[in-house]
Amino acid sequence: MDDFRRDSISLVFGGNYPHCHSVLIDDEVRAVIDAASDRQKLLAFKARGPVDALITSHAHEDHFLYNSLFPESGLWVHEADAPAFTSLRRFIDMFEPGDGEIALWEEYLTREAGYVPREVNRVLRDGDTLDFGGTLCRVVHTPGHTPGHCSFYFPRDRILYLADWDLVKSGPYYGDPASDLDQTISSLQRLKTIPADIYLTAHGKGVHEGDPEIIEHYLGSIEAREERLLEFLRKSPATLDRITDQGIIYGRAKSIGAWNMAVSERHMMHKHLVRLMRMGRVFREGDRYCAATPAA
Ligand SMILES: [Zn+2]
Numbered sequence: 001m002d003d004f005r006r007d008s009i010s011l012v013f014g015g016n017y018p019h020c021h022s023v024l025i026d027d028e029v030r031a032v033i034d035a036a037s038d039r040q041k042l043l044a045f046k047a048r049g050p051v052d053a054l055i056t057s058h059a060h061e062d063h064f065l066y067n068s069l070f071p072e073s074g075l076w077v078h079e080a081d082a083p084a085f086t087s088l089r090r091f092i093d094m095f096e097p098g099d100g101e102i103a104l105w106e107e108y109l110t111r112e113a114g115y116v117p118r119e120v121n122r123v124l125r126d127g128d129t130l131d132f133g134g135t136l137c138r139v140v141h142t143p144g145h146t147p148g149h150c151s152f153y154f155p156r157d158r159i160l161y162l163a164d165w166d167l168v169k170s171g172p173y174y175g176d177p178a179s180d181l182d183q184t185i186s187s188l189q190r191l192k193t194i195p196a197d198i199y200l201t202a203h204g205k206g207v208h209e210g211d212p213e214i215i216e217h218y219l220g221s222i223e224a225r226e227e228r229l230l231e232f233l234r235k236s237p238a239t240l241d242r243i244t245d246q247g248i249i250y251g252r253a254k255s256i257g258a259w260n261m262a263v264s265e266r267h268m269m270h271k272h273l274v275r276l277m278r279m280g281r282v283f284r285e286g287d288r289y290c291a292a293t294p295a296a
């Protein structure tokens with residue numbers, strides 16, 4: 001019934017947002033990582049025996065959609081994202097919404113994305129070993145997407161669950177106010193060094209060969225975005241609004257649920273501009289960003 005299985009570890013495919021793929025661990029200690037895939041399959045896993053641990057790789061609704069199906073399981077999340085699980089308002093505040101948007105988000109997250117505030121029973125930190133019986137897992141804190149984003153490494157099975165470092169064609173996402181571009185790059189560089197036969201991801205293909213070149217290629221899309229941004233600025237200086245309108249990352253702005261992609265595009269472009277200014281490749285004149293002419 002599972003879509004991928006090796007020993008006690010399996011992956012259950014989910015659909016598009018607000019779903020993701022889930023990792024199930026069926027050992028002495030039974031666990032679900034990212035309960036947002038297939039509702040029926042998650043319920044079937046629970047019907048076969050108690051689920052001790054409900055692990056969520058990070059505080060995004062497409063990773064906790066079905067957490068409420070597991071009220072008796074202990075919730076394990078990284079300390080940096082933990083407050084978002086205990087209070088809806090603290091979760092929403094991560095997105096720095098305008099006054100008019102708060103009610104919309106509250107409604108969406110409660111009714112459509114299954115948000116139920118709950119206690120965090122175990123706080124995860126980088127390097128923690130999670131002991132499921134025969135199966136051991138190491139927590140790899142890989143921030144950048146969110147401050148508390150974690151990946152999970154199963155050394156015996158040489159499986160690395162990358163979570164939202166999802167290896168999709170469009171490239172990594174660092175479009176929340178609390179996302180960080182430099183951390184994104186260093187997290188991906190770190191993940192490349194972990195020896196694995198198989199990478200599992202929360203979106204897209206889900207199961208990948210454990211080849212660091214695939215992560216390198218994914219990292220390359222960050223550089224490609226930056227090049228497209230510079231190319232645009234070389235034609236003429238532009239404000240952040242105009243840059244956002246170009247849709248360099250996501251194309252024409254669209255909304256998914258309560259989530260407006262133009263807002264993510266804007267945050268990501270701003271993070272690139274800050275990075276390029278630090279490197280001396282872009283400078284600011286009033287509210288416009290200009291490409292620096294390379295020295296002859
Ligand atoms: Zn995410």
Ligand SMILES: [Zn+2]
Pocket residue numbers: 020060062063164202203
């Ligand atoms: Zn996701």
